[in-house]
Amino acid sequence: MRLETRAVHIGADADPESGALSPPLQLATTFLHAPDGSQDHGYLYQRYDNPTQARLEAAASALDGAERSLLLSTGMAAAAALLQALPAGGQVVFQRDLYHGIRVLAEDWLPRWGLTAVFVDAGDPAALRAAMSASTAAVWIETPSNPLLQVVDIGVCAEIAHASKALLVVDSTFATPVLQQPIALGADVVLHSATKYMGGHSDVMGGLLCFARETALSAQVFEIRKLLGASASPFNAWLILRGLRSLPARMAMHCANAERLAAALDAHPAVSVVHYPGLRSHAGYALAQRQMSRPGGMLSFELGAGREAALAVCAKTRLFQCATSLGGCESLIEHRASVEEPKPVSPPGLLRVSVGLEHADDLIEDLRQALEP
Ligand code: PLP
Numbered sequence: 001m002r003l004e005t006r007a008v009h010i011g012a013d014a015d016p017e018s019g020a021l022s023p024p025l026q027l028a029t030t031f032l033h034a035p036d037g038s039q040d041h042g043y044l045y046q047r048y049d050n051p052t053q054a055r056l057e058a059a060a061s062a063l064d065g066a067e068r069s070l071l072l073s074t075g076m077a078a079a080a081a082l083l084q085a086l087p088a089g090g091q092v093v094f095q096r097d098l099y100h101g102i103r104v105l106a107e108d109w110l111p112r113w114g115l116t117a118v119f120v121d122a123g124d125p126a127a128l129r130a131a132m133s134a135s136t137a138a139v140w141i142e143t144p145s146n147p148l149l150q151v152v153d154i155g156v157c158a159e160i161a162h163a164s165k166a167l168l169v170v171d172s173t174f175a176t177p178v179l180q181q182p183i184a185l186g187a188d189v190v191l192h193s194a195t196k197y198m199g200g201h202s203d204v205m206g207g208l209l210c211f212a213r214e215t216a217l218s219a220q221v222f223e224i225r226k227l228l229g230a231s232a233s234p235f236n237a238w239l240i241l242r243g244l245r246s247l248p249a250r251m252a253m254h255c256a257n258a259e260r261l262a263a264a265l266d267a268h269p270a271v272s273v274v275h276y277p278g279l280r281s282h283a284g285y286a287l288a289q290r291q292m293s294r295p296g297g298m299l300s301f302e303l304g305a306g307r308e309a310a311l312a313v314c315a316k317t318r319l320f321q322c323a324t325s326l327g328g329c330e331s332l333i334e335h336r337a338s339v340e341e342p343k344p345v346s347p348p349g350l351l352r353v354s355v356g357l358e359h360a361d362d363l364i365e366d367l368r369q370a371l372e373p
Contacts (some may be wrong), residue, residue: 001176001185002334003063003248003366004153004178004248004249006059006062006063006343007059007063007178007244007245007246007247007248008011008245010017010022010058010062010063010125011056011057011058011059011241011244012055012059012241012245013063013223021295023052023055023238023241023242024051024052025050025234025235025238026050026051026234027234027235028046028050029045029046029047030044030045030046031044031045032045038129046230046231046234046282046292047225047226047229047231047338048225048226050234051234052179052235052236052237052238052241053231053232053234053237054123055237055241056208056237056238056240056241056244056289057069057070057071057208057242059244060177060192060208060210060244061210063177063178064177064179064181064182064183064190064210065183065184065212066183066210066211067211067212067213067214067218067228068191068210068213068218069210069211069213069215070208070209070211070218070221070222070225070226071194071206071207071208071231071232071237071240072206072207072209072225072230072231072232073197073205073207073231073232073233073236074193074205074206074207074230075173075182075191075192075193075194075195075196075205075206075207075231076101076102076105076193076207076243077207077230078191078192078193078207078208078209079102079105079171079191079207080105080109080229080230081209081224081225081228082169082191082209082221083105083106083109083113083115084113084188084219084224084228085217085221085224086115086137086138087137088111088113088114088115089114089115089135090114090115090116090135090136090137090138091115091116091117091118091133091136091137092106092110092115092116092117092118092122092136092139092140093118093119093120093122093128093131093132093136093138093140093166094106094117094118094119094141095119095120095121095122095123095137095138095141095142095143095145095150095152096119096120096121096122096157096323097142097143097145097146097147097148097150098140098141098142098145098146098171098334099145099146099171099173100146100339100340100345101127101175102140102142102171103119103345104343106119106140112124115137116135117228118131120161121150122139122141122152122157122167123150123152123153123284124205124248125153125156127251128157128160129160132160132161132163132164132166134164135162136161136164136166137166137167138161138166138168138169139160139161139166139167139168139169139259140169140171141154141156141157141168141169141171142170142171142173142174143170143171143172143174143175143180144174144175144277144284144288144292144295144296144298145174145177146173146174146298146352147275147300147334147336147346147350147352147361148275148285149174149272149275149276149277149286149289149296149298149299149300150283150284150293151277151282151283151284152284152287153169153184153287153291154168154180154185154186154291155185155186155291157186158185158186158187158188159186161188162186163278167188167189167217168186168187168188168189169188169189169190169191170182170186170187170189170190170191171190171191171192171193172190172191172192173191173192173193173196173197173327174196174296174298174326175192175292175296176192176198176251177192177247178247178248178251178293178294178296179222179251179255179292179293179294179295180293182285182292182311183212185291187212187323188211188212188213188217189209189210189211189212189217190208190209190210191207191208191210191211192207192208192210193206193207194207194208194240194243195207195325195327196204196325196326196327196328197250197251197254197297197326197327198240198243198244198247198327199239199240199241199243199249199322199327200243200244200246200247200250200327200328200329201328201329202325202327202328202329202330203239204236204239204243204364205236206232206236206237206240207232208240209221240251248359250329251294251297252294252295253296253357254296254327254355254356254357255278255294255295255296255297256276256277256360257297257356257357257358257360257363258295258296258297258298258299258355259278259295260360260363260364261355261363261364261367262274262276262278262279262299263301264298264364264367264368265367266279266281267369268371270303270304270305270371270373271302271303271304272302272304272349272370273301273302274297274299274300274301275299275300275301275302276295276300277292277295277296278295278296279292283297297327297352297354297355297356298324298326298352298353298354298355299352299355300350300351300352300353301350301351302347302350302351303349303351304348304349306348306349307335307347307348307349309349310335310348310349310350310351311335311338311373313333313351313367313370313371314333314334314335314351314370316369316370317333317366317367317370318328318366318369318370319331319358319366320332320333320363320366320367320370321333321355322334324338324339325354326352326354327354328354328356329356329357329359330356330358331353331354331355331356331358331363332352332353332354332356333352333353333354334351334353335350336350336351336352337350351367
């Protein structure tokens with residue numbers, strides 16, 4: 001079955017009791033068990049596991065080619081649970097350009113868990129090889145990355161990680177399973193902030209970890225979710241499951257709009273550079289052609305005139321709303337350095353754009369008028 005068909009049908013089979021075609025939402029916190037504690041129905045307590053979440057996890061596994069998937073309350077909770085499951089004393093090699101929250105987690109929190117973080121340009125295989133050591137437990141890449149849209153070769157990183165007996169973790173939030181299949185390329189774990197495209201409507205948070213194989217690591221993350229309690233609400237699982245049904249259709253339009261917008265920005269004299277893997281001028285263009293089915297709905301661009309000019313554009317847009325996050329129906333624009341306080345790393349003139357599902361001509365017109373001096 002092709003991905004579009006799987007997205008519509010998996011986890012969405014009719015409720016056997018009522019015949020309802022929308023998956024049942026089970027909000028129970030507790031489930032009947034036998035006097036000796038054995039779980040007649042397969043569930044004990046909502047924080048451990050629950051039927052609505054199990055449907056979503058099965059659907060996520062089917063879309064990503066995973067043996068086991070686990071939902072946590074947010075993308076950050078999923079990242080933290082995975083990192084906490086790694087053996088203390090280990091090192092994690094992170095790609096340098098990655099989501100700000102994960103970089104702060106790596107820098108400030110890993111040491112508390114007995115882990116060390118190092119940062120490399122994962123697009124440079126020699127640099128990645130040089131960063132590996134006997135204690136490297138995982139290589140963590142994000143492709144395309146947030147906010148510079150760098151594209152990293154998943155297969156090459158998998159080879160390098162595996163040669164040192166380390167895991168390859170791929171944050172595939174920008175791509176979703178529709179545009180990229182990291183497990184097929186060698187990844188051991190795929191992270192999705194389901195808050196973004198999977199939910200798709202800016203109204204739900206969740207984080208999915210899709211494990212290529214069901215191993216001690218996935219069991220450990222299950223225990224962390226159970227004991228540290230970063231479980232998602234079943235309602236959130238239900239909303240994300242609903243989002244998956246339309247994910248391929250939405251991704252097609254996000255991509256079509258972003259491709260047109262990137263080309264228009266690229267031709268604009270006030271724009272010094274557009275970061276979008278669908279542009280031939282992008283360093284990751286050829287790799288994205290091989291590794292992704294389309295370049296995605298996220299892009300960033302820089303204004304030669306710097307920070308003040310970038311802030312002025314944000315203030316002038318009418319359709320693009322100034323807000324963080326991404327992957328919803330509505331287009332968003334954000335001056336990244338401003339929201340990365342207190343440790344901004346993004347270039348001062350950089351604006352990140354989540355290209356929504358409006359008409360591409362309206363989006364292009366809006367940015368053109370906002371870019372006028
Ligand atoms: N990974 C990426 C690439 C992100 O952009 C984000 C959030 O923006 C996260 C992970 C964290 O996800 P959440 O906000 O659901 O915790």
